Amino acid sequence: MPKGKIKKIVSDRGFGFIEGERGDLFFHHSEVQGIAFEELREGTTVEYEVGRGKKGPCATSVKVSS
Numbered sequence: 879m880p881k882g883k884i885k886k887i888v889s890d891r892g893f894g895f896i897e898g899e900r901g902d903l904f905f906h907h908s909e910v911q912g913i914a915f916e917e918l919r920e921g922t923t924v925e926y927e928v929g930r931g932k933k934g935p936c937a938t939s940v941k942v943s944s
Contacts, residue, residue: 879925881943884918896924896937903928905937912941 882898892907892915905926907915918924922942929938 879927879939881923881925882937884920884922884924887918887920889916894918896926896940898926898937900928903935903937904931904933905940909936909938910940918942 880899882896882903885895885897885902887894894905896903896905903926909926910918924937925941925943926937927939928935930936
């Protein structure tokens with residue numbers, strides 16, 4: 879799984895962006911696993927998979943990296 883850092887969280891809208899190996903990726907709160915979306919913080923290292931969203935690539939299966 880690729881790793882990246884949470885770059886930005888837009889908590890009132892339920893999404894954020896991950897700064898990853900291939901640039902920034904959008905993620906939706908419903909893709910966060912193992913932790914509540916509200917507990918994520920900018921700068922946190924995460925693992926994710928790359929999927930396809932309506933506007934292009936996005937992060938899926940987002941988990942805090944151990």
